[in-house]
Amino acid sequence: MKRSDNLLPGAPGRRRSRSPQGRRLRGLAVLVAGILLAVTACSNSSGKVADTSGTGASGGAQGTASGPGVTDSEIRFAMLGTKSNNPLGTCILDCFASGVNAYFAYRNSEGGVHGRKLVVSQTVDDQLGKNQQEALKIISANDTFGAFSAPLLATGFGAFAEAGVPLYGLPANASDMVGKESTFSSTGSFCIECTQTYWSYIAKLAGATKIAALGIGVAAPSKNCANGVVRSIETFGGKFGQKVVYMNDSLPYGLPNGAGPEVTAMKNAGVQLVIGCIDLNSMKTFSQEMERQGIGDVPMVHQNTYDQKFVAAGGDLFEGDYVLPRFRPFEADAGSSGLKTFSAWMKKTGSELTEYAMLGWIDADLAFQGIKAAGPSFTRASVIAATNKMTNYSADGLIDPIDWSRQHEPPTEADPVTHGYKQECITLVKVHNGRFEPVGDPKKPFICWPVTKERTWSEPTLTNFT
Incomplete structure (x- = not known):
């Protein structure tokens, strides 16, 4: 049984088999x-x-x-x-x-x-x-x-x-x-390498204290994303005993030699959650190698796998994994x-x-x-x-509201407020029986934190932007 199954209501424990059978690959667009x-x-x-x-x-x-x-x-x-x-x-x-x-x-x-x-x-x-x-x-x-x-x-x-x-x-x-x-x-413009509350939050949901962060060396957004995960866990994870025990931001694109040594290192480090800032082809390679080495039940966090057909075709491959859509999930209450x-x-x-x-x-x-x-x-x-005069654009409740008068510039680690979102919000789904299920309240699918210069932990507010 996965650790995440102990924390999310209505998600009975299931062991997943990371089968390599026919899957349409979907990569991380940020990487490319x-x-x-x-x-x-x-x-x-x-x-x-x-x-x-x-x-x-x-x-x-x-x-x-x-x-x-x-x-x-x-x-x-x-x-x-x-x-x-x-x-x-x-x-x-x-x-x-x-x-x-x-x-x-x-x-x-x-x-x-x-x-x-x-x-x-x-x-x-x-x-x-x-x-x-x-x-x-x-x-x-x-x-x-x-x-x-x-x-x-x-x-x-x-x-x-x-x-x-x-x-x-x-x-x-x-x-x-x-x-x-x-x-x-x-x-709006965003800072992919900046500290984000949600990485520690997802690790908390998964019951994970030992975390891996993966990035591709030749792709700056991928590399920066992995470093942002590390920074985020260092900032907020101490409260929950969380630590990044394996970090690799120099993976070769396409993993031409597989992921054997990397997964062995993750296994030896006792990794309990894998956060991927890599394309899905590479996530698949890691998944298969994790299964081969006996740690196939370790959940993963995907940033560009919001594709029901693809997930269903994977059988049990992604069971228990988390996926971050960029908008109100299709599975949420409209x-x-x-x-x-x-x-x-x-x-x-x-x-x-x-x-x-x-x-x-x-x-x-x-x-x-x-x-x-x-x-x-x-x-x-x-x-x-x-x-550019629109200061609260949510596309009729589909996205975290954007202030276009100031969000053509990205926020920075030193100043997340001036050009950042009013709230740091994500939507999150979890794969169960080959289908996506919203994490949290389907009627309030946005999981949000206040954005302040003082980076202090707080529990999220479940929000609906309509």
Whole structure:
């Protein structure tokens, strides 16, 4: 029986078998955002917004809105992301696009915004290495108002920012958003290496005092994440007797030689919880090796495995593991949040409920809300300005609220307050019988702590942002 089974109500003990049978791999997107760091460096920008709204005007009751991609009947967006050559083998661009398109179908059924339909007029595969090249083509064509982007390598973000194009991306691209006031996602900029209360909290839930932290050496976000786990446990874990007894932030990408020596070291150290800041291919390798060495019951914490089909296909592989979604879990009580509307319109459009679909839905909502707030005579610049005045954006209760007036910059270890969230919140699910189950209260799925400069432990507050 796992230690976590003794602490979570309604979770009877089960021993898991880490079978290697057919599984679709899903990697940690934060990791890949750090690969080829020299390539991504070219996307850095001052973030100043150019007014490229143009002079053409739409007439009638819609107002005098102007800008590329704005007609009397439509507001057109480009979609750019990674589909082919994806080393993770995951559904990114298509799944992200399904959420955007479902949201647009929902709003268009109500008349759109300012008398115009919302339309994705082009979808472009950046083939992993051509994000900047394709971004420049979209900008040069000058026939879309804004863009949605779901890349693994966000090298085109700087070009969109320089052109003043409203851009809506992924949480994994947070480092590429920094300082760019026209670039948004379903999270604000964040500090992955900073102290977080939730690592110690999850260890407490699992009944673990001996913890392992894993990171990939060539990927800065992965490496920084692992060091953040160590810092967090050092800050808060003493109260519970917690200690990181094994830390490796220099793992080779893809684990070409397996994980035998690393798992042996973890076993010898008595590790009771493994926190992975690595891609899921590597998590799978560790899982199989842990089973082979007789410690398969040690739970793991995954940061990008919120995929029901993938988990179910794994049989008992992930039984008892924890997963961190980036939003209100599908398994939570919808209440009065936007979760019910999301689920309904994904079904109406024949699309699957996936993590990336929800991220696309949230981005599309932010685009809609920005245009709506800018008024009938909107331009690119006015939509960006209106969005940056939103100080409590929760996508109708789907995410921890963002203050876009100050969260284009990340918080720091020394100052988590000025550019940080008002509260440090996570959502957490646990795998039981091949399915996700919310940890805590399904009606209040956000597990939150106050953000203060004085880092002191407190029990979380279960929260609902509606």
